[in-house]
Amino acid sequence: MAQQKPKTNPGRYFEDYAVGQTLVHAVPRTVSGGERALYHALYPARHALYSSDEFARACGLPASPIDDLAAFHVVFGKTVPDVSLNAVANLGYAEGRWLKPVYQGDTLRSESEVIGLKQNSNGKTGVVYVRTRGLNQRDETVMEYVRWVMVRKKNLEAGAPETVLPDLKPALDASDLVIPDGLDFSNYDFSLAGEPHRWGDYEVGETIDHVDGVTIEEAEHMMATRLWQNTAKVHFDLTFRPEGRLIYGGHVISMARALSFNGLANAQMIAGLNAGAHANPCFAGDTIKAFSEVLDKAETAAPGVGAIRLRLVATKGDVQDVHNGQKDEKGRYKTDILLDLDYWALMPI
Amino acid sequence: MAQQKPKTNPGRYFEDYAVGQTLVHAVPRTVSGGERALYHALYPARHALYSSDEFARACGLPASPIDDLAAFHVVFGKTVPDVSLNAVANLGYAEGRWLKPVYQGDTLRSESEVIGLKQNSNGKTGVVYVRTRGLNQRDETVMEYVRWVMVRKKNLEAGAPETVLPDLKPALDASDLVIPDGLDFSNYDFSLAGEPHRWGDYEVGETIDHVDGVTIEEAEHMMATRLWQNTAKVHFDLTFRPEGRLIYGGHVISMARALSFNGLANAQMIAGLNAGAHANPCFAGDTIKAFSEVLDKAETAAPGVGAIRLRLVATKGDVQDVHNGQKDEKGRYKTDILLDLDYWALMPI
Amino acid sequence: MAQQKPKTNPGRYFEDYAVGQTLVHAVPRTVSGGERALYHALYPARHALYSSDEFARACGLPASPIDDLAAFHVVFGKTVPDVSLNAVANLGYAEGRWLKPVYQGDTLRSESEVIGLKQNSNGKTGVVYVRTRGLNQRDETVMEYVRWVMVRKKNLEAGAPETVLPDLKPALDASDLVIPDGLDFSNYDFSLAGEPHRWGDYEVGETIDHVDGVTIEEAEHMMATRLWQNTAKVHFDLTFRPEGRLIYGGHVISMARALSFNGLANAQMIAGLNAGAHANPCFAGDTIKAFSEVLDKAETAAPGVGAIRLRLVATKGDVQDVHNGQKDEKGRYKTDILLDLDYWALMPI
Structure with missing residues (x-):
């Protein structure tokens, strides 16, 4: 050579x-529509604003983003x-x-x-x-x-x-959030969105076990990671990491967020990311489950639109167990915890 | 909590x-085109009317559905x-x-x-x-x-x-079927469609072994099932079903129908579903094969368009064996049979 | 029956x-965009001309092909x-x-x-x-x-x-290549393309180890092969080939070409295919790596566009090892070699 x-x-x-x-x-x-279809094939994504042009238009946007x-x-x-x-x-x-x-x-x-x-x-x-x-x-x-x-x-x-x-900032203030031009939840259709719970129905401190779980496959996380043109070797090459291809942390974020539809179907748009930790590595064969905790709530200037600050925790273990504490006595994440994410979403009031 | x-x-x-x-x-x-591309990546779907805008237009439709x-x-x-x-x-x-x-x-x-x-x-x-x-x-x-x-x-x-x-109704009558506006098979291109056999070439009672088989993977059936926003836990969560994720019955329907292209390439459009049984569960690792039986034929009012009633049987075993009888002496489906579907399709006369 | x-x-x-x-x-x-998104999910494809409409337009094309x-x-x-x-x-x-x-x-x-x-x-x-x-x-x-x-x-x-x-012809002459109408690399953006190396930076005889590798999964190669409506039984049916589904040779070509982005990010368009050998079969579980060798270079009439003739070799073994010779003493490809492809690409001068 x-x-x-x-x-x-x-x-x-x-x-x-x-x-x-x-x-x-x-x-x-x-x-294009190809990215969206793949996103919805790779994750159980169901937030209506991102699924239907008609629903998005009824919320004041030109089309489904x-x-x-x-x-x-x-x-x-x-x-x-x-x-x-x-x-x-x-x-x-x-x-x-x-x-x-x-x-x-x-x-x-x-x-x-x-x-x-x-x-x-x-x-x-x-x-x-x-x-x-x-x-x-x-x-x-x-x-x-x-x-x-x-x-x-x-x-x-x-x-x-x-x-x-x-x-x-340790967390964005609700006033830091940018609401998309035209967004209007005044005529929000809760039936089509999938759940009746509005912003006013959530209390700070409340937690929601999202119930569903997905067992991850190698083909899926690699397709996702490639689609985003993320080239990190650790995700793809088993000769480089014989102990197992490491799953892109973003795959876990998207999986957990999609699972959170069950209980947070109306937390439609993500507006802010306050903090996030990939607490432990995730591998194919792991089953991802998730729960959310309501951290804060705020009003916004947009019609019918409230902001909700959520903590989204993904685990490969038992959700009830991690509900009861995500860290050990030394302050380290328990080994089952995959993700601890803090974000702001927009919801109909 | x-x-x-x-x-x-x-x-x-x-x-x-x-x-x-x-x-x-x-x-x-x-x-969008994303759903179509994924459908064609997940199943060996080749019916020309659903693959080519040009072919669909030559059949009187505005585009490929x-x-x-x-x-x-x-x-x-x-x-x-x-x-x-x-x-x-x-x-x-x-x-x-x-x-x-x-x-x-x-x-x-x-x-x-x-x-x-x-x-x-x-x-x-x-x-x-x-x-x-x-x-x-x-x-x-x-x-x-x-x-x-x-x-x-x-x-x-x-x-x-x-x-x-x-x-x-135990089965729809051909007169119950709705033919899409404008559908016209008068100038149907059999070369581009892939097979020369027209409606007139099929006889009631005839069976067709579709020859090809596909061994199913977990990633595929989960991607398909998620794409349709089907949330049933049994398809995704191995901790919920440690004995194996159950494959969405519709995945078997689509796989069998796509395999039926080989021998029924001109049974272009599905117009009616008379009956269907998911005879046994399907799991990753199973190889799906299929055969069809012609149950009935009828003319339609649309130019060049005939209706054909087909029974589509999918098996994870030997097709020849299941050809010879799909049920045991007690009238139960043999354990290899996955699907028994009865539908009407539209074909060029 | x-x-x-x-x-x-x-x-x-x-x-x-x-x-x-x-x-x-x-x-x-x-x-549609669906085929593109799937292509980019199945392969680590990153050539900018095929990823961005804006980049393609800056190169004189109407959109990203x-x-x-x-x-x-x-x-x-x-x-x-x-x-x-x-x-x-x-x-x-x-x-x-x-x-x-x-x-x-x-x-x-x-x-x-x-x-x-x-x-x-x-x-x-x-x-x-x-x-x-x-x-x-x-x-x-x-x-x-x-x-x-x-x-x-x-x-x-x-x-x-x-x-x-x-x-x-054993190989196309550069004058046989057809440059797309309007193609113009005069204002090529090397930063957005991902690498600074232009046509003039490559020397005939130079080899490039593309570093990255991808371990192949069954679901991926079957999805790819179906998307192209390739129906060969050997790729899909484990009962037909119990020794393992054979991966479509084109899957290896696309994987190797996509991996070659790392070192050949500016070899944007493929213009000619001189020769190609699928040297050994590829199976799920194999890790594909690749290297390229510069075989020839030529100018073209299009503004800023040079032609580069490349040999692309894919291996499931050690790249350094195959760099040192792809054939054994009897002239047969070593068993690790999967692909030996000879093609012309277009690059900014």
Whole structure:
């Protein structure tokens, strides 16, 4: 084999980041009904606003958007080659906001700004904070979120950068949320939506066991992950990870959110992502179940639209058991917990 | 875990039904090319009218419709949360008719009327008969069928309702079938359709072994079942059914119908469903094969269009063996038989 | 079971072919965003021209076409019932050219001309050469290729036909390639495409290890193969091949080509297929990896567009090992090699 400088992407190492850098992520994507159909084949997604053009129009939108998490995955997937190819851990999310619904025919691309850096005391890794924006073909930001990951250093001799820790909100305030133009739940059809429970029926502190479970297959998570053009080797290559292909954390998010339809059918639109932890790895053969806890509620200026802050916990074990506490006595997530997500959704009042 | 009245859907029990009730099923669905592509990826579907806009136009339709069974699954899936969540058995179908082709961009919703009830002598279950209609965004009925299921009682103290048994036709008459507006097989292209055999070439009593077989995978049947937004737990959750996820009966129907292309490539459109039995459960790993028997033939008023009544039998065993008899000496289906379906199709004369 | 002349397709045997015959293949297909989404879910396809309408427009095309290999599979799949149902081996490809991009909404059909025949000395099989054309709804040829297969004789008494061997080019000359109307890479966006390497950066003889690997699942290859309406029994029916379902060779081609994005992200369009060998069978559980070798380079008349001739080798073993030689001392492919493909692609200069 002739020697040459490799043309393949080695990914970025910790020393390759600098605060203020803008990373223009590759491979824009035009979405169509194909993405939606696949999303609904891969997850038990049933929120009516994302299933029916007619229902969406009755809520003031021009058509049924692509599922909010599908838009998130498209935006996120593009960042992987630049942000997380050499990541050791996906540490957190904050300040995620959906700013514009994404419709069939829209083309999405992503950009990230490096907003924080902190080398770890071991000198071998560091934490990189990026604020990622998804933009459509009109250069409108359709969503944004902050994510931080632990990334390996390649050159251990490289000096530590000045530590910059971004000032991140522990949770968005309801007033930070952006309601899609025209959204109006005044004439919301609860029968077609699938459940009678309105915003006013939920109490802060209430928990909902979503009852249903799905046992995950390899073909499914790989199809999902590829559809979002996420290229991380760990999800696909059993020779690279003989102990089992790691399932993309976003697959668990979408599965849990779709399962949450049963009890939260009217939490239609995701408007904000406050925080999220992929508590333990998920593998094919695991059965995902989920429960939600109502963390907060707020009114909005849009007609008939309330905001509800939800904690969504996914487990591969018994839901009742994890209801009773998700962490052990040392504050670590129990091994059955897969996901602990904190988000804002929009509901009919 | 705080106590609260569960917001999740418990499903209806036998005592929750009354003759004359209308059930408005949730989650309307707009279909696109995505649903068609997935249908053709999940089943070896090749009927030309459902594959090519050009072929469909040459047959007098405005475009290629969504496969008739895909339309059926979309309509059927919506009924599951209201009709069969607590069903013990799916007992039968009758009087199914496809009334309007469904096109990309159409939005479907479903409604069912309870048309019959009969409590079983054990006092623990009863049979519920519903007539389900699928409607499009113009409130046109695109299809309808009767289905009856055995449903558990929750409150065993509840009194038995008056027994009402609907008067159902053992099979539709050809004159009951609705031919899509404009359908014209006068200039039908047999080369592009894939086989030379026309309506006149089939004889009542003739059987056709469809030769091909497909070994089923978990990922496939779950993707299909989710795409139709069918939420029955038994199909997805291996902790709920450790003995194996039960495959949605409609997956077997679509697989068998697609396999029947080989020998019935010109039985293009499904116009009526006379009867159907899911004779035995199907699991991943089973190999589905099929044969058809010509039960009846009739002319129609549409140019070049004949009607053919077919029995479609799917088996996980040897086709030749089941050809020789599908039931044992006690009149029970042999354990290899998965499906026994009786339907009307439209063919070029 | 009543006796009747089978209506199913027995496929053609060697004695059924004659040089000069035209085979009109069945089941035209209208493609949509659904086919694209599925292609991108089944393969890690990321070439920007096939992902983004905006990117394609910036390159002078009206929209993002269907992936070239997806177009190939659609055209190829239709030929299976007429060409390879009784084939013992898929021997080679030559003179493949992509003549027009295929867009969503296009309807494809296929025709093949028999251009060569040679009975083998054993008298039991023979080689059939066909030139296949894919046509769109305007009767424009969108692609063409020559393929030859070894086919069984059914009637061993049938005389050997006159041997006709087509005069095939070992490789297309760059001047044989057809550049899509309007294609212009003058303002090519390397950031959005994903890599900075332009045509001028590649040297003849250079090899690129594409690094990534994908472990194949049964559900995936069957979904792909069905989507292309390829009906060959060996891919689907485990009772027919208890030793394992054979994966459609085209699945390996698409997987390897998609993996080649890593290092060849700017080899956007496939313009010519010079040769191809499915060196060994592929089964579920195999992990596909790939490397490319630059065989040739040429300029084209289109603004900013260069042609690059690439050899794409897929292996289920160690890439470094196969880099060092793909054949054993007897000239046979090593058992790990799955694919050896020779094609022309178009790149920004």
